[in-house]
Amino acid sequence: MSRGSGGYDRHITIFSPEGRLYQVEYAFKAVKTSGLSAVAVRGADCVCFVTQRKIPDKLVDPTSVTSIHKITRSIGMLVTGMQGDSRSLVQKARAEAAEFRFKYGYEIPPDFLARILADQAQVYTQHAYMRPLGVVPIIVGIDEEKGPQLFKVDPAGYYVGYKATASGAKDQEAINWLEKRHKGTDGGLSALTYTDAVESAISALQHVLAEDLKATDIEVGVVSMADKGAFKVLSDAEVEEHLRACKSLLLARGALAQKTLADLEIGALRSLSTSTDLKAVLAEKIPAEQERLKALKKECGAAALGTVTVEQAIGGMRGIPGMLWETSLLDAEEGIRFRGHSIPDLQKHLPAAKSGGQPLPEGLLWLLLTGDLPSKDQAAAVTEMLRKRSTLPAHISAVLEAMPPTTHPMTQFATAILALQSHSQFASAYESGIHKTKYWEPIYEDSMDLIAKLPAVAALIYRRCYQNGKNIDPHPTLDWSANLAHMMGYGSDEGALEMMRLYQTIHADHEGGNVSAHATHLVGSALSDPYLSFVAGMTGLAGPLHGLANQEVLRWLTNVREQLGDNPTKEQLTDFVWATLKSGKVVPGFGHAVLRKTDPRYTSQREFAQKHMPDYPLFRLVSQLYEVVPDVLTQTGKVKNPWPNVDAHSGVLLQYYGITEDKFYTVLFGVSRSLGVLSQGIWSRALGLPIERPKSLTMDAFYSHIDI
Known part of the structure; x- marks a missing residue:
């Protein structure tokens, strides 16, 4: 007898008061x-x-x-x-x-x-x-x-x-x-x-x-x-x-979609505003998007997006569509798309610091906010705008100095972000009674201020934790992500600068359902300012199940090298992978909750490594595993996606350029993630999205609410 049936299910012939059998x-x-x-x-x-x-x-x-x-x-x-x-x-x-x-x-x-x-x-x-x-x-x-x-x-x-x-x-x-x-x-x-x-x-x-x-x-x-x-x-x-x-047929449709996208990109490039004022271009976009959202609610407000099972509700709400997130969308076949553009698209069309180089994250920020691919001048204008906002208040250093250098870097990162909140323009504007249609403007200012300062915050933490507190001043001409590498102490290597540009671009956004993005969105929906909402996302990112994956990969790779040496055979690696699985563990860096193919972010890093570090032992090992692990996982019959994800490779690039302190990796991840979640936060306020308030149920309530 079901708990919620009130005894009406004792016999097939008994109707409940609601007329149910x-x-x-x-x-x-x-x-x-x-x-x-x-x-x-x-x-x-x-x-x-x-x-x-x-x-x-x-x-x-x-x-x-x-x-x-x-x-x-x-x-x-x-x-x-x-x-x-x-x-x-x-x-x-x-x-x-x-x-x-x-x-x-x-x-x-x-x-x-x-x-x-x-x-x-x-x-x-x-x-x-x-x-x-x-x-x-x-x-x-x-x-x-x-x-x-x-x-x-x-x-x-x-x-x-x-x-x-x-x-x-x-x-x-x-x-x-x-x-x-x-x-x-x-x-x-x-x-x-x-x-x-x-x-x-x-x-x-x-x-x-x-x-x-x-x-x-x-x-x-x-x-x-x-x-x-x-x-x-x-x-x-x-x-x-x-x-x-x-x-x-699927591949043909994908090719057609790519061709259509390429045509759209060319059209977009031709129709872009020539203005280099990011806020002004964004302001021009908002009214049309507000009307588009109104039309969506009016015409399709009652339409069902699908059914929700009990398993989904109690299993982390995995796969349940329940949030508007404009900046990116994850496709099971093609991976993440930023405003409709795949990782390979971005590498072709976003402005780079040098010809044939990696895309500038500043160009991605323009794309995330406006939906348009920027010109080189527009990306340069974003670089200059962020540079002007990048100086840290004096009290940030004092706050961090009050903490032991052994404090986890993510704890220091979150603390510094909270300390910056005293400069929030939105918090002041809200107290002054700003109209809700204008919320997005101080949210924009806060978001740009925070994004601009995060490289300096991250570098300050890195230097005090691992370099005896000897800080390096920002370079007057370097771009946003390159300056991060420079202030950490790796500015003399052009390869390290390019690696950081790639890293900060590909980690910028990943839909809104992951912990860091959702936490930022959730707290922001309560009209908390960007500092408070972003720090919520960062404390989520610090969790072992979210932002520490590339650390797990590196530790596993280190274990492989310790046991098999630098030149293991394919047979030795196959046996090692099977031994890992039979011990009840997973192979870190392989598989994805949504993707069903190799993560394009992995591919972009692999191509970078093939160009810059082809003989690096750790890269050779990762390449060998790329040939071994998917076959083994497929043979188990339990894995939907046996292919490598972004975390299988990112730690290798950082290690090669000397950034070996794996506890700091999540801070770099957080700096990048600011581009996506804060851009969406601006749009959430511009579109007037309400406070998030889903329904929760007790186990007894599940039984009584089930209507099959």
């Missing part, structure tokens, strides 16, 4: 908790369905496990849910089909079979001594008069025909994807060819699972007029062919 709802839940998802699509002359294939135990013969069943020559059935109930329902369907053919001399129509199964399911909801079946059957077939048919029957006894549908754990996400994919296409789903229908179903399942599927991961059943209406289950070889076609 809890046992029926539990049957729907049983289908969801089976863990499988399935998608079905009806085309012009065919119907197909595709489902996950999961083997419950390594000792089980995989050929004996299936969710797809042949009912008659031209009818197939896919059943999602409890396996025992599935077997019983398939037996019932075959018996009914055989009896129909015996009585009437021709094959049972798909819609008639669906009605029989729905009638049986409905009967199970009327008798206290029965329970509903915890399954959802999808029936496909060819009707001699009506053509391709697709029906789904639910545990309540409801059935209806579909152009496309889904069942199981990710059913609503798949349905949403299909609706979006085929909206506005000529003829819609009904015009799909056999190949298009199969690949559309596979693509939908692949999308909602966020996995690069293999032929052995799925089952595909089809019935087509081209095969004289015969139902069949595709072989692994046939499935593999469709998977390759889906991948090729």
Whole structure:
């Protein structure tokens, strides 16, 4: 009995005061908790369905496990849910089909079979001594008069025909994807060819699972007029062919998107304002974006972005869309995009300190705030603007000197940021009664002041912790990130300056859902000034699960070198990786919560290392691991993304240029992250976004709120 049911689920025949039959709802839940998802699509002359294939135990013969069943020559059935109930329902369907053919001399129509199964399911909801079946059957077939048919029957006894549908754990996400994919296409789903229908179903399942599927991961059943209406289950070889076609189509779409983006970039470059006043250009952009947001709320305010499962709610809200974040978007296939631009795009189009060099973070700041790629003059103007704001108040040094040099660098970093808060223009303006439509202006001033001062703060902490407190004055002509390297003591090496430009650019933003970005956004939504909101993000960044990943990578690499030396063989590394996994540990630097390919930020660092440090032993080791680890992780069958992420490489670059103090790395990360989160903070106030206030539930409340 469920805690929130009030006893109304003791028998199937008892209605709750709200008119609910809890046992029926539990049957729907049983289908969801089976863990499988399935998608079905009806085309012009065919119907197909595709489902996950999961083997419950390594000792089980995989050929004996299936969710797809042949009912008659031209009818197939896919059943999602409890396996025992599935077997019983398939037996019932075959018996009914055989009896129909015996009585009437021709094959049972798909819609008639669906009605029989729905009638049986409905009967199970009327008798206290029965329970509903915890399954959802999808029936496909060819009707001699009506053509391709697709029906789904639910545990309540409801059935209806579909152009496309889904069942199981990710059913609503798949349905949403299909609706979006085929909206506005000529003829819609009904015009799909056999190949298009199969690949559309596979693509939908692949999308909602966020996995690069293999032929052995799925089952595909089809019935087509081209095969004289015969139902069949595709072989692994046939499935593999469709998977390759889906991948090729995805790559083609990506290439088209890149071409379109390149065209847009050229257009943007031609239409940019020639003004070098960042605040003025931003002010021109705000009214149009405010109207755009109003239109979005008016036209789509009631639209659903998807469903939220209990697992998501209690599992860190992973993957739940619940925040407006304009500055960047993470794509599972292409990685992070800053205002629509990928890392390779930025390396091509953002201004650099020298020809062919790394992009200037100042140019990225212009892009994040305005959405436009800046000219060289505009990036230079940002450099000059930040330089003028970069002088630290005298009390910052005094505050830090009051702390032992052994204090963790992130603790010192957060303390210094809080000490700067006494200069907040927004805090003063708010106390003076500034109108809410003007909030963004002092927020902008605070944000630029803070971004400008962070390199000096970071360098001051570095020198007092690791260089006996001997500070270095800022260089009068160096750019923002290069000056950081200079003040830390690495300004004489042009390679170190370029490395710092790259590092500060690629770490600048990563959507709004990560801890540091979300914490900054959350605290800022309460109208805390940028100093207070940013320090909240930095204390989150200091957490071991967020900002310390590259330290973990370096420690693991050091362990590898200590045990295997500087020139391990591929076989030795493979054995070491397996030993790491079998000990219950993870291989740090590999995998990503969203990405399903090699992180472009990793690739950009790898290319930099190949140019500047090809023979560095630590880089050679990282390169070897790039060849070994993904294969091992794939063999485990438990990893969705076996490819390296940004943290697998960033520590190596810092180590090469002599920045070996890994406790300080998170400070460098924090300096970079200011560009993204503070830019979004300005836009949040410009758009008038409200205070963040999600709903929380107790465990008892979860039970009472679940409506399946």
